[in-house]
Amino acid sequence: MLLRLExxxxxxxxxxxxxxxxxxxxxxxxxxxxxxILGVNPVDAILSFFVTPISTxxxxxxxxxxxxxxxxxxVGLSFGxxxxxxxxxxxGQLTVGALAGGGLALLFFESESLFLLPAMVIAGTLxxxxxxxxxxxxxxxxxxxxxxxxxxxxYVALLLLSYLIHGPWKDPEGQNFPESRLFPDAGILPVMIExxxxxxxxxxxxxxxxxxxxLIARHIIGFQIRVTGMAPMAASFAGFKEKKIIxxxxxxxxxxxxxxxxxxxxxxxxxxxxxxxxGYGFTAIIVAFLGRLHPVGVLFAGLLMALTYLGGENAQIExxxxxxxxxxxxxxLLFFLLAADVLIKYRVKFxxxxxxxxxxxxxxx
Amino acid sequence: MKLGKKxxxxxxxxxxxxxxxxxxxxxxxxxxxxxxxxxxVGDHGWTYxxxxxxxxxxxxxxxxxxxxFVESVPEGAxxxxxxxxxxxxxxxxxxxxxxxYMNPTVRVAKRFPKVKFEHATGFKxxxxxxxxxxxxxxxxxxxxxxAGKMTKTNVLGYVASFPIPEVIRGINAVAxxxxxxxxxxxxxxxxxxxxxxxxxEADAAKALVDQGADVMxxxxxxxxxxxxxxxxxxxxxxxxxxxxxxGPKAHLTAIIDDWAPYYVERTKAVxxxxxxxxxxxxxxxxxxxxxxSYNSAIPAxxxxxxxxxxxxxxxxxxxxxxxxxxxxxxxxILKAGEVMxxxxxxxxxxxxxxxxxxxxx
Numbered sequence: 001m002l003l004r005l006e007x008x009x010x011x012x013x014x015x016x017x018x019x020x021x022x023x024x025x026x027x028x029x030x031x032x033x034x035x036x037i038l039g040v041n042p043v044d045a046i047l048s049f050f051v052t053p054i055s056t057x058x059x060x061x062x063x064x065x066x067x068x069x070x071x072x073x074x075v076g077l078s079f080g081x082x083x084x085x086x087x088x089x090x091x092g093q094l095t096v097g098a099l100a101g102g103g104l105a106l107l108f109f110e111s112e113s114l115f116l117l118p119a120m121v122i123a124g125t126l127x128x129x130x131x132x133x134x135x136x137x138x139x140x141x142x143x144x145x146x147x148x149x150x151x152x153x154x155y156v157a158l159l160l161l162s163y164l165i166h167g168p169w170k171d172p173e174g175q176n177f178p179e180s181r182l183f184p185d186a187g188i189l190p191v192m193i194e195x196x197x198x199x200x201x202x203x204x205x206x207x208x209x210x211x212x213x214x215l216i217a218r219h220i221i222g223f224q225i226r227v228t229g230m231a232p233m234a235a236s237f238a239g240f241k242e243k244k245i246i247x248x249x250x251x252x253x254x255x256x257x258x259x260x261x262x263x264x265x266x267x268x269x270x271x272x273x274x275x276x277x278x279g280y281g282f283t284a285i286i287v288a289f290l291g292r293l294h295p296v297g298v299l300f301a302g303l304l305m306a307l308t309y310l311g312g313e314n315a316q317i318e319x320x321x322x323x324x325x326x327x328x329x330x331x332x333l334l335f336f337l338l339a340a341d342v343l344i345k346y347r348v349k350f351x352x353x354x355x356x357x358x359x360x361x362x363x364x365x
Numbered sequence: 366m367k368l369g370k371k372x373x374x375x376x377x378x379x380x381x382x383x384x385x386x387x388x389x390x391x392x393x394x395x396x397x398x399x400x401x402x403x404x405x406v407g408d409h410g411w412t413y414x415x416x417x418x419x420x421x422x423x424x425x426x427x428x429x430x431x432x433x434f435v436e437s438v439p440e441g442a443x444x445x446x447x448x449x450x451x452x453x454x455x456x457x458x459x460x461x462x463x464x465x466y467m468n469p470t471v472r473v474a475k476r477f478p479k480v481k482f483e484h485a486t487g488f489k490x491x492x493x494x495x496x497x498x499x500x501x502x503x504x505x506x507x508x509x510x511x512a513g514k515m516t517k518t519n520v521l522g523y524v525a526s527f528p529i530p531e532v533i534r535g536i537n538a539v540a541x542x543x544x545x546x547x548x549x550x551x552x553x554x555x556x557x558x559x560x561x562x563x564x565x566e567a568d569a570a571k572a573l574v575d576q577g578a579d580v581m582x583x584x585x586x587x588x589x590x591x592x593x594x595x596x597x598x599x600x601x602x603x604x605x606x607x608x609x610x611x612g613p614k615a616h617l618t619a620i621i622d623d624w625a626p627y628y629v630e631r632t633k634a635v636x637x638x639x640x641x642x643x644x645x646x647x648x649x650x651x652x653x654x655x656x657x658s659y660n661s662a663i664p665a666x667x668x669x670x671x672x673x674x675x676x677x678x679x680x681x682x683x684x685x686x687x688x689x690x691x692x693x694x695x696x697x698i699l700k701a702g703e704v705m706x707x708x709x710x711x712x713x714x715x716x717x718x719x720x721x722x723x724x725x726x
Contacts, residue, residue, distance in 0.1 A: 268442035278439035323436045
């Protein structure tokens, strides 16, 4: 082969953090070409995609509405991913969290109590944790692959939602349509900016970022998580309990996803509907990696991902661009990020194998 | 001097013309009409037909309107944002074309009292929110008659989406009509819990054929059941759009949703300033429901019977839910000589006699 990838040996830390920005810039450049091919003015299109959606107060607030679940779940998942615990089922944990939290609002649909909302927050978090506890138990007890069990439980959760919404939780005045009744005001998250939809859920996302940062940077648990991920053998020699790490990371990510689900139904949706999440639990996996598995990175990655959705909608309205453009943008972003990561770890070499032995020697030296 | 005067005059004229031009442009500012779609536009099916309606509005009203749409909008937190976005970018009329947009539409309408909203298939209205839907069950009555005549095994297969009244009403309409011409008919239903899932729909269709069905009916959006019917050599009826291309031999006919006349009429009403909120439930008569061409393999007397029923529904002499109607347990729901009122039909949540299985809860 003419092209070869060769291990750089030492990875530049600066580049690791720069790569998301490089990916964004490359995506924008590729976007200019994409729009030119589609026959629209690239500058107008880029503005319509990335600027106009957030140029109004309403639009700006929507960025946080859309970003809240992505950041919250993304932060939760980033812990597990650092420890090589692969929770792919955040979508299911989100759903169960929404059911647990929202269920309280339906149970006390005439309530005016100030305690309803805090109770819903707790119930939502516990619901997500409980759902994530199943793969944690199966993994620690029977060594089951958590990728499979957590993913399969997504479908179970969605069927549970479907059952409740077509059956016992159906709105009695809803003419048999599969939707719950609307939540009481006491069960709805307060709006933070008048006339917009920006709700208090965003504060939970910020709190998760701050907590995550402290845990990973300052707390012994964060250290154990990172060591377990990077060098499992070393972790076990050091006496870190692998099972404990599995439980903690799954419960944390499950709790965050459950809370996100509760926030979705209590914030923007305000009832239980058959489609609570348009795949936040899966998109958050991309967000976690785009944010370098670091809470602050996840914060920005979540907002950026949210912006691509808003931009896609706006480009449809203003420019008559197809919805697929959103997917193409997200795909390009991930592609360039992964490509940049590969180039950070490896250098591209042309020609024969001679250089590889010298490189190996160099590495050994 | 002279030249300067002339120039001044000219520029004054030019400014005047420009002013006049902008004045005209403002007077004839096109009405912006927005559409929110639940799926991709594609080549057939629910969203495709709504988009056909949008194109008809553009064609009929030309430069008096400007339309835009957002496709594949999830029926959750996102719907409110998209509708708000349309309302705040100068759209004067917004069609939200799926049931799940009901509460978001009502919520946004409260914030934008001057914008007119049209919500498909819902039941919540306001001064600036109208609702509309189609009496698809009228079409199902006719295909039920045809299916009852064409079946040899006396088993009709029905690929269903979600157990909401709309879908149950369709199943019941087919069962009642088919049994009116062939009392031995039973209807077997498979629920796929999706409006569009070609894989699941195909599996459901195969399972129904294996259970003896020789006419395939569907209340889902993909052509997979028609394709499965074609492969297995049985009959099928298309949904929402003409699906003949997917099963030329199997395709008996299709129930077509035609939103174009309604969309054009309502847009005109906004332009004329005569738009009022209300609820329209149109069928064969208003042209909202249509049947595609009949398969040439259907015997002439069956076609004549189907056409007679269709015309009877238009002139009011035939009602798809006319008594006596019994539920599965044999209990009389509607006495002979009575016809079901709209309210009962809209909330239908029971199977009639002849439908097998139970409504999933």
